[in-house]
Structure formats: structure tokens, C-alpha cells
Amino acid sequence: MNTQKALFRNWHTKGFTVVEIVVVIAVIGILAAIVLASYGSAQARARDSTRMHDLNTIKSALKVHATFKGDWVEAGSGCGYNGDGGGWFNYTNGSTYTKSISTCLEEAGYLDTPIIDPTGGKTSSPTSGYTYMKYHCGSGASLRVFVYAKLETKPQDTTATDGTCNSSLDSSYGMNYYVQVR
Numbered sequence: 588m589n590t591q592k593a594l595f596r597n598w599h600t601k602g603f604t605v606v607e608i609v610v611v612i613a614v615i616g617i618l619a620a621i622v623l624a625s626y627g628s629a630q631a632r633a634r635d636s637t638r639m640h641d642l643n644t645i646k647s648a649l650k651v652h653a654t655f656k657g658d659w660v661e662a663g664s665g666c667g668y669n670g671d672g673g674g675w676f677n678y679t680n681g682s683t684y685t686k687s688i689s690t691c692l693e694e695a696g697y698l699d700t701p702i703i704d705p706t707g708g709k710t711s712s713p714t715s716g717y718t719y720m721k722y723h724c725g726s727g728a729s730l731r732v733f734v735y736a737k738l739e740t741k742p743q744d745t746t747a748t749d750g751t752c753n754s755s756l757d758s759s760y761g762m763n764y765y766v767q768v769r
Contacts, residue, residue, distance in 0.1 A: 650768065675720055719735065735748065735756055735764065741764060
């Protein structure tokens with residue numbers, strides 16, 4: 588009998604209590620929530636980094652286009668909104684956007700592949716979500732060209748596009764980052 592009591596006592600004291608198991612599960616849950624939250628913000632920062640890189644790639648393609656074609660995909664180019672070289676970068680709808688700016692740069696050989704926002708950005712409704720825009724203003728030596736993006740990790744600011752060719756893009760479409768091409 589003494590042997591049985593000793594075995595029962597050892598077996599009983601080697602296990603975990605229900606409280607200990609609940610505490611361990613709670614700690615694991617909290618750690619998992621922290622990791623998932625960090626992962627989501629890391630993904631947003633990575634998408635924003637891609638957007639910044641994309642704008643610089645567009646800038647380079649536009650500069651090459653200007654060097655060889657003599658313009659910055661401007662009015663009369665047949666690209667962008669009403670063929671005037673501005674508006675949504677990779678959008679077509681068959682009427683006001685018959686050919687995208689991206690397609691014009693691709694066909695000219697200045698872009699290898701379409702540049703599309705990391706979230707898809709080539710939707711039937713570009714005003715929702717994320718996509719790129721291009722606008723130019725002025726003429727001759729005073730011509731200015733800008734490309735715009737909406738970054739996820741940068742706070743929305745109603746003055747983010749002030750001083751550019753289209754200062755209302757921040758309030759109208761949430762654009763909060765731009766690169767001046769010329």
C-alpha cells in the first residue's frame with residue numbers, strides 16, 4: 588500500500604493545474620496578437636516602399652520618354668484622361684480613358700511591365716483604394732510634371748499635394764505622396 592500511495596502522490600504532483608494551463612494559453616494568445624499586429628503594419632510599410640519605388644520607376648520612364656519623344660506624355664498624347672496625358676496612371680474605361688499612361692510608356696518601350704499598385708490598383712473604380720496618378724502643368728521651360736500615390740502608413744493631410752499641379756488630390760483621392768518628375 589505504501590508503494591501505491593507514493594506512486595499516486597508522484598503522479599499527482601507532476602501535472603499542471605487548470606489555472607496554470609489557462610495562464611499559459613492567455614500568454615500565448617497575447618503574444619500571438621502582438622505578432623499579428625506587427626506583421627500587418629510591416630506589410631503596409633512594405634507596400635508603401637513598393638509605391639515609392641514605383642513612382643521613381645515612372646519618373647525614369649517619363650524622363651526617357653521626354654528624351655526620345657520630346658514630351659512628357661502630355662496633351663495630345665492619346666494617353667490618360669481624354670488623351671491629355673494626365674489622370675489615373677493605369678486606368679482605361681473605353682471612353683474618357685481610352686489608353687492608360689502606363690500602356691503608352693510600355694508601347695514606347697520605356698516600361699517593361701505595367702506598374703500597378705501592390706494592392707491591385709487597376710480596378711474598375713480607381714477612385715476607391717490605391718492607384719497612381721500623373722499630372723502636368725505649365726508649358727515650355729515652366730512645365731512641371733508630378734506623379735502621385737496614396738501611402739498607407741503616412742497620415743492623411745489636406746495639404747499634402749499643395750504646390751503641385753493638382754493640389755486637390757489629397758482631399759479628393761487621398762493622395763499623400765508625390766514625386767516631381769520635372
